[in-house]
Amino acid sequence: xxxxxxxxxxxxxxxxxxxxxxxxxxxxxxxxxxxxxxxxxxxxxxxxxxxxxxxxxxxxxxxxxxxxxxxxxxxxxxxxxxxxxxxxxxxxxxxxxxxxxxxxxxxxxxxxxxxxxxxxxxxxxxxxxxxxxxxxxxxxxxxxxxxxxxxxxxxxxxxxxxxxxxxxxxxxxxxxxxxxxxxxxxxxxxxxxxxxxxxxxxxxxxxxxxxxxxxxxxxxxxxxxxxxxxxxxxxxxxxxxxxxxxxxxxxxxxxxxxxxxxxxxxxxxxxxxxxxxxxxxxxxxxxxxxxxxxxxxxxxxxxx
Amino acid sequence: xxxxxxxxxxxxxxxxxxxxxxxxxxxxxxxxxxxxxxxxxxxxxxxxxxxxxxxxxxxxxxxxxxxxxxxxxxxxxxxxxxxxxxxxxxxxxxxxxxxxxxxxxxxxxxxxxxxxxxxxxxxxxxxxxxxxxxxxxxxxxxxxxxxxxxxxxxxxxxxxxxxxxxxxxxxxxxxxxxxxxxxxxxxxxxxxxxxxxxxxxxxxxxxxxxxxxxxxxxxxxxxxxxxxxxxxxxxxxxxxxxxxxxxxxxxxxxxxxxxxxxxxxxxxxxxxxxxxxxxxxxxxxxxxxxxxxxxxxxxxxxxxxxxxxxxxxxxxxxxx
Numbered sequence: 313x314x315x316x317x318x319x320x321x322x323x324x325x326x327x328x329x330x331x332x333x334x335x336x337x338x339x340x341x342x343x344x345x346x347x348x349x350x351x352x353x354x355x356x357x358x359x360x361x362x363x364x365x366x367x368x369x370x371x372x373x374x375x376x377x378x379x380x381x382x383x384x385x386x387x388x389x390x391x392x393x394x395x396x397x398x399x400x401x402x403x404x405x406x407x408x409x410x411x412x413x414x415x416x417x418x419x420x421x422x423x424x425x426x427x428x429x430x431x432x433x434x435x436x437x438x439x440x441x442x443x444x445x446x447x448x449x450x451x452x453x454x455x456x457x458x459x460x461x462x463x464x465x466x467x468x469x470x471x472x473x474x475x476x477x478x479x480x481x482x483x484x485x486x487x488x489x490x491x492x493x494x495x496x497x498x499x500x501x502x503x504x505x506x507x508x509x510x511x512x513x514x515x516x517x518x519x520x521x522x523x524x525x526x527x528x529x530x531x532x533x534x535x536x537x538x539x540x541x542x543x544x545x546x547x548x549x550x551x552x553x554x555x556x557x558x559x560x561x562x563x564x565x566x567x568x569x570x571x572x573x574x575x576x577x578x579x580x581x582x583x584x585x586x587x588x589x590x591x592x593x594x595x596x597x598x599x600x601x602x603x604x605x606x607x608x609x610x611x612x613x614x615x616x
Numbered sequence: 617x618x619x620x621x622x623x624x625x626x627x628x629x630x631x632x633x634x635x636x637x638x639x640x641x642x643x644x645x646x647x648x649x650x651x652x653x654x655x656x657x658x659x660x661x662x663x664x665x666x667x668x669x670x671x672x673x674x675x676x677x678x679x680x681x682x683x684x685x686x687x688x689x690x691x692x693x694x695x696x697x698x699x700x701x702x703x704x705x706x707x708x709x710x711x712x713x714x715x716x717x718x719x720x721x722x723x724x725x726x727x728x729x730x731x732x733x734x735x736x737x738x739x740x741x742x743x744x745x746x747x748x749x750x751x752x753x754x755x756x757x758x759x760x761x762x763x764x765x766x767x768x769x770x771x772x773x774x775x776x777x778x779x780x781x782x783x784x785x786x787x788x789x790x791x792x793x794x795x796x797x798x799x800x801x802x803x804x805x806x807x808x809x810x811x812x813x814x815x816x817x818x819x820x821x822x823x824x825x826x827x828x829x830x831x832x833x834x835x836x837x838x839x840x841x842x843x844x845x846x847x848x849x850x851x852x853x854x855x856x857x858x859x860x861x862x863x864x865x866x867x868x869x870x871x872x873x874x875x876x877x878x879x880x881x882x883x884x885x886x887x888x889x890x891x892x893x894x895x896x897x898x899x900x901x902x903x904x905x906x907x908x909x910x911x912x913x914x915x916x917x918x919x920x921x922x923x924x925x926x927x928x929x930x931x932x933x934x935x936x
Contacts, residue, residue: 434631435638436910438869439887443642443903446891523759527873530761531888546765550877553773553781561769564762572757 330580336573340566344389351383355540363555375559376549377538385562388540392529392567395456396521402460403521404513407467412498412506414468415475426472429465437462441528450533459524463517470513474506481505508585515578519571526567542567621919628915635907636688639900640681684900693901698893703901707883711905713791714871714882718864720798721805726860729810730853733817737825738844748814756811760870764804764877771800783880791881801878808870809863816859820852854924861917868910 353359357379364374372381414425441458448454478484479502487497528534529543537544542563549559659667667673673680687693693703736745755763772781783797791798824830825848833847834840872884879885883902890898 431631431634434911434914435635436865436868436906438872439903439906439910440638442872442887442891443639443899446894446899447642519757527759527761531873531876532892546761550765550768553768557769557774560765561774564765568754568758568762571759572754575753575757 329576330584333573333576333578333580336569337577340389340570340573341393343386343566344393347386347389351380351386353380353383355379355384355387356538357383363549363552363559365556366558372558372562373556375545376552381559381562384540384545384559385542385566388535388542388545388563389566391452391535391539391541392522392525392543395452395459395525395534396518399456399459399521399525400463400514400518402457403463404467404510404517406460407464408471408506408510408513410464411468411471411473412475412502415472416479416494416498416502422472425468429468432461432465438524438527441524442531442533445528445533450536452535455525455528455534459521459528462524463520467513467517470509471506474509475502478502478505508582511585512578512582515574515581519574519578522567522571522574617922620922624915624918624922628911631911632908635911636685636904637681639903639907640684643896643900688901688904694897696895696898698890698895698898703897706898707886707901707905710881710883710886713880714875714884716791717798717801717805717875717880717882718867718871720802721809721867722860722864724802725806725809726813728806729813730817730856732810733814733856734821734844734849734852736814736818737821738840740822745818749818752811752814755807756815759873760804760808761873761877763807764801764874767800767804767807768877771803781878783878785881797878797880801874801880804874804877805867805870808874809867812859812863813856817852817856820855821848824848824852854921857924858917858921861913861920865910865913865917868906868913872906 358377359380360370360374360378362374362376362378364370364378366373370380370382372385375381375384410425410429414422441455441462444458445454484497484501487501492500525534526543529541530547532544532547534543535541537548545563546560553560675683691704693707695701696703696706699706732748736742736748739745758766768781770776772779779799780794780797781800783791783801785791785794785797821844825844830843830848833843838847871882872887874880875882875884876888883905887899887902887906890902
């Protein structure tokens, strides 16, 4: 019995992780994208008493102001997705470009890029984001750029490591000896050979973007009321947890399913690309700075 | 080794200096005048001039920076723009409360994760390993504030009603006057740090249990408990020390969200409220403190790694 149970848990672990991850991500993404078109009520309309329990008319009950929870859940996800994707593309794009440039050019350019990213990583990232938000205000474009800026230095470090390895290969040497322009070598020779870290970084960073953006939104620094948004919903409805947990619980579960799904998917993806048994952590750990290099500050929360 | 540590300390102080410059410079790019932001749009020119003088805005930037940094270093970061209170007196009790939270989470969370890591590694792919590994995977992927709210829903409001959902303490009194409010925030922080420490400990333990010297001990007939705790553990702990440091440094940001979830009277909650109130001196001071905590823990983690790594301890790294 004990062995059977253990085998079953192990089986779910090894076989279906990627499939489960893909299913979770698809479920949340589809719900968030078609939600605004199928919601039963307007997400800002007052339809009943506050914190009403689920009923035939309001499947998930109502929220703090008596608005339909289901409608607000369906309408409140797409902005998070759009902002997360934009922040991730911005952060991974900038980071990859800087990292490859640093790794390929070496010397002064390398030093300038990597020391700057070390300084940026020396800040507690969420705190730095909060500082800028406190000065400029809770603008959605600002939150997106800040989250992208949080990713960039860490991504740059991963890509620098990957580039150093590729740049030592014969085909790069060959291209160099033929006098191919540097930007051409970077685009045609190096970029196609760092797609594995690119895919893994995109997946991990997307999950982290969702965490940061919903977190900031929960603190009140994202989408502003009365617009429906999962992070904002959690914040405005938590005073009514005793009366009705649904307007808080449902957005939390959807956010968690999304981030868990992305992690599972990325993990499976990296395993498939790197070969059996190697885990995604290896990609990051390979490029961890030697702590002996005292000029470098190891990024906190690098596992995230 | 001393040179290595000295170098690390020097760069740590340099980082802190850069952090302070960035925080100060960021405040300077504030659109509009800080005095106007405080007084509002209807302020008279005379009041504005007086406020600018009070905030030292009429002096050159370098002087402003020196005055600001000097105030922080001498423990006099100014007065709150909201209630006129001394910032130090406002912030310090909150720092104590946050510190209490972190220390309790560390005392409970670190041994728990290390022990779970050892157990999981000693019976790889067993029932315990599989269940805890899956749980850790889920926890690591779930945002901190979601973990916190789920503990509230489970233990305070909807499933059980054992504990208070928010940390209400009368102003001025210690959080220990109502110790039950500490349970859920500490539990949340433990759940947040658990996955990283557990994975790290499990990983390094698995590696060492496969090494030749452990195999040798096993062949000589040493008991498995003795192998794990006497032979393997000392070598598996070293890489975990740095992860402990980095995990707590990461909490400099995480604690903001967790405290806000529980309305816990710590520095993180205060930072969020100060941002809403645009209380610049308080924001600056709290950001400096949290950044210093982060940079400081990073330095300590690196130095601890230097001390526990024989190659670095001997200074071999310095001869390239």
